């Protein structure tokens with residue numbers, strides 16, 4: 043049917059066959075509602091699009107200039123910023139930085155502001171190679187929304203889930219690669235750091251570091267664009283560290299945006315030179331022919347240069363934990379203890395620390411609806427009290443449920459990075475039970491996504507120090523009160539036993555001992571941290587506790603994991619002070635003081651022997667674990683802790699006796 047030429051579709055209304063003429067409704071004021079709003083005041087589509095985006099406040103760091111930014115023009119500010127970034131990305135052999143411009147190359151900018159090398163602008167230089175002819179576009183401290191767009195447009199495997207989180211894949215590596223960590227051994231670190239058996243610090247020399255650094259920098263400069271994050275670590279203002287993260291993926295930039303402390307626009311203007319820089323070229327492998335390389339993955343730390351290089355792994359946790367290693371070096375130099383622990387505070391200001399290896403419950407148990415969250419994973423304990431190192435949380439989300447962990451569930455919303463989860467293609471509902479990609483699925487969100495986060499993330503001296511162990515052997519009691527010496531013994535041992543969930547055929551729990559509950563991240567000998575912890579706990583009268591979040595009623599296979607609800611009740615009783623004055627009895631072999639009653643927890647589970655139907659098997663398993671503890675502690679028996687031998691002897695006596 044054709045139009046009749048005057049806007050009326052031919053129809054019944056015109057006396058012919060077909061549809062009636064459409065009547066446009068008149069409003070009471072007589073204005074047709076289609077034309078009720080004023081038309082957009084633009085001449086072209088481009089003009090219309092330019093109206094959509096408002097210019098933001100400037101966010102530019104100034105090199106070395108503190109507080110004087112008001113004297114600089116916006117132009118000057120941007121130049122300074124680009125200079126600083128070009129200097130970060132400079133090749134060491136060519137001694138020049140790339141030409142950097144700000145913004146997405148896909149968006150045609152106005153005349154680009156160019157920086158080439160640290161001190162010259164718009165100076166024509168002769169191109170020594172093709173790489174010096176090209177621009178590197180810098181996406182500087184983008185917002186989560188901008189990073190979402192970058193990820194979705196350019197990174198395969200990026201999707202928005204039904205709750206608004208950004209689902210992403212970390213590639214072949216879905217966890218950290220501790221065997222591929224290298225630390226530069228030079229005249230200084232040679233004497234300062236912990237090297238040799240048991241140490242996580244596998245050496246490399248300065249020259250090899252520079253080879254890998256050049257490889258990473260060349261890779262990053264070969265890209266059309268790089269992401270740069272300038273952020274802070276440590277909520278203690280006197281011991282704040284400025285970090286710059288240069289990366290190739292929006293996923294990495296958003297992850298660090300969430301995990302580090304986010305500067306205010308003013309703080310960013312005065313950012314200046316970073317104290318530490320990460321070059322994350324994770325998509326690009328290291329060269330296996332390079333000295334010290336044993337795989338195509340390398341995570342290289344150079345404390346002298348204050349730099350870290352990542353090659354061959356895109357797992358974002360490497361950046362977070364790499365920086366943690368740096369803090370484990372810098373903070374003890376200032377008499378500040380760095381801790382792989384969660385931390386929260388009650389309404390009355392009582393602070394608790396939660397130590398434990400990966401998967402033992404630091405994040406789960408520090409995120410407590412009745413308490414203020416200070417942080418879930420990395421803290422400092424100074425003379426002033428505790429401070430979180432980070433600005434975000436990194437929660438395991440395998441089997442996550444809204445009922446058991448509502449605060450974490452609700453934090454998985456717009457802005458949150460969801461790593462390696464599986465979701466429904468259409469509804470984008472995440473299936474947290476699905477381990478198809480990995481068991482180590484994770485959510486990284488800013489700490490303020492937890493409703494009762496304590497901002498700023500600092501608190502007074504801890505009252506309770508809770509050591510978490512997920513004992514898949516099922517022989518450690520759900521809770522025991524520790525003497526100071528026992529606390530040190532278990533802190534240095536750093537025990538947990540998980541069941542390798544993804545590996546087929548693995549039925550036996552595997553014991554892991556990781557000194558200070560984080561041997562992978564410490565830089566000094568474990569006894570240095572233990573000594574500091576002992577001094578602080580004694581000085582501030584903190585009580586140590588050992589909490590088993592693992593198996594009850596038998597080992598893995600026969601028993602089952604401790605109900606989270608029971609563990610929460612136990613933790614409540616520690617916080618409230620009720621457990622401190624409960625009735626206790628001593629266990630055999632480990633000599634642990636266990637309460638006879640805890641409110642809300644069945645009394646019979648408090649002594650694990652009661653929960654095993656086969657008492658002989660219990661005793662055998664108990665002795666087996668005790669043997670593993672003893673073997674592990676062998677390397678520490680000749681180390682002195684404290685000024686005299688007294689504490690050392692007490693610690694040695696605080697282990698299992700059999």
Ligand SMILES: Nc1ncnc2c1ncn2[C@@H]1O[C@H](COP(=O)(O)OP(=O)(O)OP(=O)(O)O)[C@@H](O)[C@H]1O
Pocket residue numbers: 398399400401402403404405406407418419436437438439440442447591592603604605606607609
């Ligand atoms: N009784 C329990 N206590 C604590 N966590 C439990 C318990 N039962 C099951 N879980 C589960 O164990 C996991 C604990 O992981 P969590 O993220 O808290 O580890 P983490 O100590 O923070 O490790 P990481 O350092 O790797 O972040 C969660 O998935 C939690 O749901």
Ligand SMILES: O=C([O-])CC(=O)C(=O)O
Pocket residue numbers: 217218359360362363399400419436
């Ligand atoms: O670093 C990671 O990948 C996760 C984590 O917190 C840990 O393992 O302690």
Ligand SMILES: [Ca+2]
Pocket residue numbers: 404405406418419436437438
């Ligand atoms: Ca955690």
Ligand SMILES: [Mn+2]
Pocket residue numbers: 382400419
């Ligand atoms: Mn951790």
